[in-house]
Amino acid sequence: MNIKRALISVSDKTGLVEFAKALHERGVEILSTGGTAKTLSEAGIPVRQVSDVTGFPEILGGRVKTLHPKIFGGILADTQDPSHVKDLRENAIEMIDMVVVNLYPFDLVQRQTRDEDVLIENIDIGGVALLRAAAKNHRNVVVVCDPADYKKILNSIDACGDVPLHDRRMLALKAFYHTMRYDATIHRVLSELFASEKYEHLTFERFAHPQKNYEILDSVDERIFKLSNYDENTIGVLIGAILTTIEENLIVGLNSETVVSMVNIRESGGRLCDISGNVVVLRRLNGEMARKLREGTFSTIACEVLEDEDLVLEILKGKKIVRYERVCGKDFEKVEFLTKARQVANLVLRKKVVLKSDSKERIILSTALEFLPTFAVVGKAEDGFYHVELDPSNPTNALKKLLISVPKRFTLVATNGEPDGMFMKTCEENRISVVG
Known part of the structure; x- marks a missing residue:
């Protein structure tokens, strides 16, 4: 058993007691602070207070708990470096x-509030430092920031007495991503509060390199909208709509059958009640735009920037508001996004589609491929959903992954790579037509 000591300090206590108890039963000593230590102690789990380790009490109303060499030295030390081991011992x-x-x-x-004092007190300092320190030294320290990983970690410990290096790397990536998003949220909110600058630090980019993948991770206002409780088909279309660059003067309206209608705000004038269906996507939503959209029959509005929030919510009472962020990501975000999106339609839209004589299916497939990396495969299933799979090497691998990961009967596929004989043979065996 290589994991002998764990520091636990969490705000989200989902699964905390069960995880800590399991660690204790496997011989792991638990260090903790504040409310986390209290929760664990009340559950009968032995806990060693961080203040007992440091010999220094919590100060400044809890602002300083773990920021001490005896904590960060124990996290950042490289056990393969003799000088580090010497420093620990001395x-x-x-x-x-x-x-x-x-x-x-x-x-x-x-x-819930724009009170500056309340916001400032809820900016985590020690937690961010702990995550970054542990992630930096992931070869020696397992970093855990998501309760969803508790079970997998316990399974690894039971299997081999440790967490494998590959998993440690993935957990470190997740921690760095978690702190990045956390800091981005703080920057956005304080920028709006202090009115010193516009928050535009992360923008969507088109796929420029076959080894890079830019995906969207949504930021949802949970007070009035939950993805898990909404129609899957609409979610899929919404995901796809966000994958296009939406200009200030363009509204994209979609219904559950993936029919797209687009309105130029500058040219339309008056109320935009002709936009119907389930979802409307636009760049910026404010009071003026809300009045134009008030009579529409749609149920959901997705926007990147929400201004005059109280006024907008009052005008659009009864409609759901989604706030999304356009962000750049690489492998880790790609895996997380595709895992979430695999069971819904992955439809990618552009602003101008020349219909000609092609079928709707061919238009959708070819349009999607314009926004995807090389060697992508887009498939249409019998239920009408469109699914995307990627592979960095060749489209045949992407096709095989698609057929394995999505347990559906596909009728059409298209790829922006060069289909080889194996690709065509796989399609023939599965009775799938290839859109050329």
Whole structure:
């Protein structure tokens, strides 16, 4: 058993007691602070207070708990470096083998208030530092920021007494991504509050390199909209719509059958009640735009920038508002996005489609491929959903992954790579038509 000591300090206590108990039963000593230590102690789990390790109490109303050399030395030490081992021994610092941390819920708080003092108090300092330190030293420390990973980690410990390096790397990537998004939210909210600049630090880019994949990770206003409770087909279309660059003067309206209608705001004038269907996607939503959209028959509006929030919610009462972010990502985000999107339609839209005599299916397939990396495969299933699969090497691998990962009967596929004989043979065996 290589994991002997874990530091646990979490705001989201989902699965905390069960995870900590399982670690304790496997011989792991648990260090903790504040409310987390109290929760674990009340559950009968032995806990060693961080203040007992550091010899220094929590100060400044809890602002300083873990920021101490005896904590960060134990997290950042490289056990393969003799000088690090010497420093640990001379300063009586114990190694910390696992860091389990999630951050103060700043995003939740900012949805409830714009009180500067409240926002400032909910900016996590020590937690971010702990995650980054553990992620940096992931060869020696397992970093955990998501309760969804608890079970997998326990399974690894039971299987081999440790967490494999590949998994440690993935957990480190997740931690760095988590702190990046956390800082981005703080920057956005404080920028709006202080009115010093516009928040435009992450923008969507088209796929420019076959080894890079830019995907969308949604930021949803959970007070009035939950993806998990909404119609799957509409979610799929919404995901696809967000994958196009939406200009300030363009509204994209979609219904559940993936029929697309687009209206130029500058040219339309008056109320935009001719936009119907389930979803409307636009760049910026404010009071003026809300009045134009008030009579529409759609149920959901997706926007990147929401201004005059209270006024907009009052005008559009009864309609659901989704706030999304356009962000750049690579492999880790791609995997996370595709995992979520695999069971819904992955339809990618562009602003201008020349119909000619092609069928709707061919138009959708060819349009999607324009926005995807090389060697992508787009398939249409019998149920009308469109699914996307990617592979960095060749379209045949992407096709095989698609057929394995999506348990549906496909009728059409298209690829932006060069289909070889094996690609065509696989399609023939599965009675799938290839759109050329």
